[in-house]
Amino acid sequence: MSGTSTDPGVAMSTMPNDTNATLPSGDGMPRSTPTDPHPPVSIPMAVLDPSTVVYEHPHAKAPVLTGKLALSAVVYAMRYTPGVARYIWADGGMFALRDADLPEDATHLPLVPPTSAQEAVANANPVNVGDFLRVTPPPHAGTASAFRFPTIRDFYETYRSGATTPAAVIDAVLTSIADTQRATDVHPDMKTFVVIDEAHARAQAAASSARWTTGTPISILDGVPIAIKDEMDVAGLRAAMYGTEFLNEGKGASPVDSECVARLRECGAIVVGKTSMAELGIETLGANPNPRTGVSCNPYNPDRHTGGSSGGSAAASRAGSCRSLSAPTGGGSVRIPGRVLWSFVSGGV
Template identity: 40%
Template sequence: MSACEFVRAFADGLSPRAVIEATLSHIAATNPRLNAIVTLDEAGALAAADASARRWRDRRPASALDGVPITVKDNILVAGLRATWGSRLYRDFVPDEDELPVRRLREAGAIILGKTNVPELTLHGYTDNALFGTTGNPWDPALTPGGSSGGAVAAVASGMCTLALATDGGGSIRRPAAHTGLVGFKPSRDTVARGKGFPAILGEFEVIGPIARCAEDVLAAMDVIAAPAWSRLMAEPLTPRPRVAYVSTFGRAPVDPFIRDVIEGTIARARALGLDVETLSPFTLADPLDAVWPVVSQTGVAWLLERHPGWQGQVGSAIAEMEAAGRRLTARDYLDALDQVAALCRSFDALFAQYDFLITPSAAAMPWPATESHPAVIDGQSVGPRGHAVFTAIANALGLPAISLPCIIPDGALPVGLQVIAGSGHDGWLMKFAREYEGRLFTHRWPNVLPGV
């Protein structure tokens, strides 16, 4: 059941306690295969469910999420629950207060089940770390669900929770959602206030957003975690005939042929429904970002580890390499990167003056083996660590709202996601578009996660 279906059932007498008991039973059967939830708070979840049940009996629910089971990504702080950020640096850290979106969810009556797995410092496109190990994709546990929100999407797609609170610093919500057949939403910069949390090594590029199985649930989550700004964003009416630009790839970046075919089929259906979609090719506006991204992430790692004397031996080799590269960069390099981002903003402002939405694939590659950091080859071409991630980081750099929506695919195929990006502050347009075309262009299917079923 979706979050909104649960709430309607609670209003009709379904007990949140029964839902959480069933959910915990399902987690016990499913999580050992996937390794999605790394810290489980059974006692806290049951106590919160009892409190929710009392509110529903009194016909006084706290919100449209009261009683709904959710998980929180392990780089977001939840009071009393270990927050490791996937690193041995924080293996024993237990915060004493909630990060602001968590507090808002708790006050709204949502049931916090626990924390979901991440790669170390949430800086990789797969989900594995030295503390908890590898997370598998519910569609095939031998494959990755992506990263860095791999544990979050694995939990939602497998039915271990209904909603997941996650972060997106370069596509960390959208690409994993694409790999698991979910809806993953990255809000505009500053839409979801965070409060106190881990050091912001990606600066303003990283935001908090929800992962769900349908647009209705994303809307319900945003209404809680982005209040009061969200009601103002949703008040903006969507034009009856939005102008859409479609880009099959950035520059010459390779895309898996199956993804390319699925997206092309979705675009054809969109045009058949009357959407005004213009193909832009070649598309090189985002090319300068390739030089920006390493500067931001590597300097962020070097800055963080400088605050941890004796960090050597406590982080993985990939993080150590990023620290060494970041230490060699200068303030001039960082300011030059920010200057390139400002130029990109001007270019994309001009693009969104012509179009309401930009459509791309969410990811350039299908899921790869779960223990490998990235696919080395896409469509016969060698690629680097972010070859699979070429489409998503532009929305982070420019602070734009973006969503990954699960495409209609043949039976037996792994999921494919389509990314839609809107201009700055047009989160409401984006969600109205997703809601309007859900079911006609986008769908959800359940993977079989229990052996023998």
């Protein structure tokens, strides 16, 4: 596989056809790979020759199907016939990353080494987030601002002042979620959550309230309600189904948290449930044909949808049910619904 990487720190380049070519290793030293069936797909910037960078459009193999009968037959075979799904996935290149040799760690930003002057300033003036919050007034301080959504900063300030407790906040959050999930004369079922962890959320809130009462919060996230997109596992809740009716069906509750969920819990965040998403995260309009999940509604116009794939997360946030969410994105799954609902505009189905 070759092409141009979206990572500014790593360029993609075609590899020489010579099987005895010398290629860079992860430590920057050349290495000979006379029999390596999977040569590196990226070259470290330090040894990259820009003149060799060529984009090659990959040609994925996939069956061309038309008509309900053909589609139904293949879907049935993929679901119930061992090996069929894996064969089609492999033929389409879905496992290419598993065989890729990446000599450098992935990075989302250009790697700019800090100067000695920057390091000296950083070492002489350490500031942690807690200190920053204690000395920096919120941006709305002293203003008669109109309605706005609470932020993590707001939770931190109110818990610290004793104005409210995580237990009271979770009560309000769970009530709000129940309201949005119930069709009324004003709005339909907003279809924001696929599962609620009410009992565990209340237990987490009680523990967090006790910590704030004794002045021993774990972090600024302690007691902050957070929802998890149904693309990650949450211990005690059904395994992630990725917006489908069939993936992980029948597997029951996940025994462990996904790593990012576990890290949030370690900071004291309260997981309230899992939000809905477009099937497999590949539908940017957020129109999910899965009847178990449905299409999340735009809180500003319930006749419209949210965009996707993180439709349930966006709807829950803008409805005020749960302002903090964890939702993976690959190519716009967070940005699209975030922008759609932030601008109060959404396209119709």
